Amino acid sequence: MTRFPVLPAVILAISALTGCQVLQKPAQTTDSQKTSRTETEAPDSKQKTEELQTFKPSKPLLPDTISVKQQLVQTPARVGGKLVLGFAEIGTLTEYGLKMDAKIDTGAGRSSIDARNIKNFERDGKKWVRFDLPRTSKANVTLELPVKDTVLIKVPGDEDSQTRYVVNINVKVGDITQNLDVSLNDRERFEFPLLIGRDFLKDMAIANVGKKYIATEKVLDTFTVKVPTGGNLSIKEQIDKPVDVSGLALFGELEEVRIKGFKNTFKARIDTGAKTSSIDATDIEYYTKNGEEWVRFKVVNGDNSQTFERKVHREVSIKRHGGLANQSRVTVFIPITLGKISKNVEFTLTNRTGYEHPILIGERLLSNTALVDVAQQNIAETKK
Known part of the structure; x- marks a missing residue:
């Protein structure tokens, strides 16, 4: 068998003359080269991390709700x-x-x-x-x-x-x-x-007279409410609460009072300064009935008069002006009608001969029942 030992040498000679390159396997990357490449990439990664850490949004993040302080304020009526x-x-x-x-x-x-x-x-x-x-x-x-x-x-x-x-x-x-x-x-x-x-x-x-200190604004309560942050919701810091006068009758400085048994009415002074109502009583006599104290007295109105017998409810001390001594009176209950109001009213018994009006209507009846306008008279609405 004939061998051609000179063939490789011929091929090399031809490659050199023609300028062609001989194909070779790619060189293997060494560990040192890998390390070097990684180190050159590291600065770019670190820079990106710092940029992420220093990033801030253009607007602060808001909570879903905020707290608002409000006041409930009494306003005059x-x-x-x-x-x-x-x-x-x-x-x-x-x-x-x-x-x-x-x-x-x-x-x-x-x-x-x-x-x-x-x-x-x-x-x-x-x-x-x-x-x-x-x-x-x-x-x-x-x-x-x-x-x-x-x-x-x-x-x-x-x-x-x-x-x-x-x-x-x-x-x-x-x-x-x-x-x-x-x-x-x-x-x-x-x-x-x-x-x-x-x-x-x-x-x-x-x-x-059913309320006190209502002529000016007054803070009744202070509290905090939570409201959503979104939208255009407007929250008032002050909530006005007007003084409630609904459901109250209106009386003048003088009114007509009816007492059962009398045909004509009594003129009465509406007096917020008096605690208990008062009636003109004469011929006052005390006696005992069933072990309890009772009183007999006469009420006169014009040409009419009536004698009442009532159980004594209590004894009260009436303060008088100018350093005068207090006056002791007993009280009894008498049913009356004033406007639309019909009820058993507590009266002190006293001789009101020196007073202009035989009956005085005081605070106990008026409280939470009526307003009093002293510029008017006989304005109480009567029952239909």
């Missing part, structure tokens, strides 16, 4: 354009910046203030008076004012009369300011140093 005042309010002597607790009294024609150590004197040929106001927002305060007038107070059943000085003062309750001729009176035994009478109330305000 008005009826027929007149401010509704409670049994008690804050009165302000505007010229002196003095505040004091005031009682709203539809039975008093003139307002009165608690004055102590009253001394009269002359200044520039005119009568002046110096007095202390012991219960004000600035504690005890001494004032000097010209005497506007003097009034003679005659208390029924007492022989002695009392002279009181009258001074002119600006008094504010709620948003109403009135220039009043106020009488100076020692009210130490009374809860309220200032008494607001019909001179302040007439044409400006009406009384609601």
Whole structure:
């Protein structure tokens, strides 16, 4: 068999002459080369990580709800354009910046203030008076004012009369300011140093003795609510709650009262300053019945009269102005009709000969039952 040992040499010679390349296996990558390539890629990866860490959104992420603080605020009520005042309010002597607790009294024609150590004197040929106001927002305060007038107070059943000085003062309750001729009176035994009478109330305000301190705004409650963050929801920080006067009757300063057994009606003073109603009773006699105390008395109205016998309910002590001693009276229940109201009413028995009206309707009946407008009379709606 013939062999050709020179063939490879010939092929190499031809490749060299023609410029062709001989195909060879690709070189294997070494571990050192792999490591080198990885190290060159690492800086790019680290840079991307830092960029991710430093990325911040353009807007902060908001919670689904936010907390909003709200206040429930009492707002005053008005009826027929007149401010509704409670049994008690804050009165302000505007010229002196003095505040004091005031009682709203539809039975008093003139307002009165608690004055102590009253001394009269002359200044520039005119009568002046110096007095202390012991219960004000600035504690005890001494004032000097010209005497506007003097009034003679005659208390029924007492022989002695009392002279009181009258001074002119600006008094504010709620948003109403009135220039009043106020009488100076020692009210130490009374809860309220200032008494607001019909001179302040007439044409400006009406009384609601079932509530207190309702003439100005007052925060009733504070609470926090959660609301959604999305949308255009508007949340009020203040929720107004007007004073509720719905369902109350309206009485004038004087009303007609009916008592069973009498054909004609009785004229009655509507008096928020009196705790218990009162009726003119004469010929009062006490006796015992079944071991209990009873009373026999006569009620007169014009030409008609009637004798009642009633079980004594209790005995009350009536405070009187001007330092006069308290008066003890017994109470009984008598059924009456006033407007649409028919009920058994507690009355004190007293001789009201010196008073203008035989019946006085007090706070116990009026509370949560009626509003009182002293600018009107005989306005109670009657039963159909």
